[in-house]
Amino acid sequence: MIYLDHAATSWPKPPAVLRAIEQYLNDYGGNPGRSGHRISIEAGRVVYEAREALAQLFNVPDPLRIVFTANATEALNLALYGLLKPGDRVVTSGIEHNAMMRPLRDLARRGVELQIVPCNAEGLLDLAALAEALRVKTRLVALNHASNVVGTISPIAQAAKLAHQAGAPLLLDTAQSAGCLPIDMPALGVDLLAFTGHKALCGPPGTGGLVLGTSFDAQELEPIMRGGTGSRSEYEEQPEMLPDKYESGTVNGMGIAGLGAAVRWLLEQGIDNVRAHEVRLTREMLGGLAQIPRLHVYGPRDAEKQTATISVSIQGLYVSDIGFQLDADYAILCRVGLHCAPAAHRTIGTFPEGTVRLALGWSNTLEQVHLVVDALQRISSI
Amino acid sequence: MSQFGVVIVATTSSALKAEKLLRTSGYKEQLIPTPREYSSDCGLAIRFNWFQQDEIKKLLADSGIDVIGIYHLD
Ligand SMILES: Cc1ncc(COP(=O)(O)O)c(C=O)c1O
Numbered sequence: 001m002i003y004l005d006h007a008a009t010s011w012p013k014p015p016a017v018l019r020a021i022e023q024y025l026n027d028y029g030g031n032p033g034r035s036g037h038r039i040s041i042e043a044g045r046v047v048y049e050a051r052e053a054l055a056q057l058f059n060v061p062d063p064l065r066i067v068f069t070a071n072a073t074e075a076l077n078l079a080l081y082g083l084l085k086p087g088d089r090v091v092t093s094g095i096e097h098n099a100m101m102r103p104l105r106d107l108a109r110r111g112v113e114l115q116i117v118p119c120n121a122e123g124l125l126d127l128a129a130l131a132e133a134l135r136v137k138t139r140l141v142a143l144n145h146a147s148n149v150v151g152t153i154s155p156i157a158q159a160a161k162l163a164h165q166a167g168a169p170l171l172l173d174t175a176q177s178a179g180c181l182p183i184d185m186p187a188l189g190v191d192l193l194a195f196t197g198h199k200a201l202c203g204p205p206g207t208g209g210l211v212l213g214t215s216f217d218a219q220e221l222e223p224i225m226r227g228g229t230g231s232r233s234e235y236e237e238q239p240e241m242l243p244d245k246y247e248s249g250t251v252n253g254m255g256i257a258g259l260g261a262a263v264r265w266l267l268e269q270g271i272d273n274v275r276a277h278e279v280r281l282t283r284e285m286l287g288g289l290a291q292i293p294r295l296h297v298y299g300p301r302d303a304e305k306q307t308a309t310i311s312v313s314i315q316g317l318y319v320s321d322i323g324f325q326l327d328a329d330y331a332i333l334c335r336v337g338l339h340c341a342p343a344a345h346r347t348i349g350t351f352p353e354g355t356v357r358l359a360l361g362w363s364n365t366l367e368q369v370h371l372v373v374d375a376l377q378r379i380s381s382i
Numbered sequence: 383m384s385q386f387g388v389v390i391v392a393t394t395s396s397a398l399k400a401e402k403l404l405r406t407s408g409y410k411e412q413l414i415p416t417p418r419e420y421s422s423d424c425g426l427a428i429r430f431n432w433f434q435q436d437e438i439k440k441l442l443a444d445s446g447i448d449v450i451g452i453y454h455l456d
Contacts, residue, residue, distance in 0.1 A: 034425060229393070231394060
């Protein structure tokens with residue numbers, strides 16, 4: 001079996017992740033941060049250490065600025081609904097996932113002004129158009145770091161500079177980049193960062209978070225949920241301190257234990273090494289795919305300019321049929337269709353048919369890449 | 383008066399952060415349930431040897447951890 005769906009979720013998970021989850025449930029699964037007894041403290045410590053690992057990964061000095069959520073979707077909702085008020089203006093791009101686009105469309109219905117800056121057919125953000133859009137007073141620039149459809153890496157450092165010149169903070173969706181691209185928040189100029197634990201970060205599903213960069217004042221962001229935090233229990237108002245302000249209710253302790261182990265594992269491997277491995281696989285795959293006559297590759301077609309996610313179609317075949325054949329005849333598992341990103345598919349010109357997405361990840365090998373290219377070669381020549 | 387002092391902080395995360403800081407700086411500290419008289423800002427407090435209060439106060443102040451109070455335990 002060849003797993004080519006890392007952009008949906010990474011599989012398998014590093015063994016350390018499974019061990020950490022098992023250990024959490026077996027050995028110290030008290031309620032983290034609620035009680036003062038030893039297994040509650042131990043659970044709290046595991047959660048705190050996961051914050052530390054993520055703070056190191058994103059280069060933020062204070063682990064308390066990592067706010068855990070269930071996934072990137074919840075983190076984006078927190079950032080968008082917590083920040084934007086009717087009358088505010090928000091600028092986003094044409095390569096967004098619905099996790100960004102649906103909250104924005106809803107906010108637009110509630111009186112937030114939404115502007116979508118176009119990307120070219122390879123999914124690359126038009127920086128001149130962004131600069132133009134930022135001539136009007138803007139509350140937030142919200143961008144996807146890497147496309148979940150074609151892997152295109154957005155020019156974030158430049159976009160952040162433009163946003164800051166216009167006085168707007170930058171919110172970055174790193175669902176497709178955290179864990180497989182180096183991300184230095186202060187160096188890139190990212191003020192708010194949404195991540196999901198279960199993709200390239202190699203953690204379990206049900207984990208994610210919003211990182212408040214040192215550059216961002218938490219006074220500006222309202223919580224979207226309120227409730228018990230284990231702190232200031234005598235007050236009936238939500239505490240202002242981080243991360244409690246945004247973390248009401250018991251966190252996903254076992255998931256976060258797994259995520260912490262995953263991030264430490266990644267830091268040991270070195271994100272640069274993970275990236276180098278994926279660039280090698282992507283280059284090999286792109287080279288092989290280019291030889292197949294009726295097959296079209298979307299996106300940058302340059303391993304350095306994209307993640308290990310590649311979208312293709314074959315002339316005369318439905319993407320659903322290609323996906324089915326890959327699974328049934330070759331045990332190659334990928335995702336076909338629109339990938340929750342109609343805006344991105346419109347941008348690359350594949351709406352509503354969609355594409356076959358070949359999403360490589362840490363666990364794939366060059367040998368697998370060759371088998372996939374052979375399979376597509378055969379499917380396209382029938 | 384006992385030999386111990388206690389650091390009261392705002393959140394459990396801060397308590398864990400302070401605990402880690404003290405431990406890695408070589409102090410013998412312990413997380414304890416917050417004594418009732420110091421309110422319940424956070425369920426966890428950090429107990430330490432009172433004779434080291436000056437160094438510890440300075441260390442915590444330099445760290446930026448949101449300490450609510452440092453008290454001598456009865
Ligand atoms: C670009 C992008 N943003 C956001 C998400 C949402 O991630 P999650 O489903 O983990 O919340 C995804 C994943 O599907 C994605 O690819």
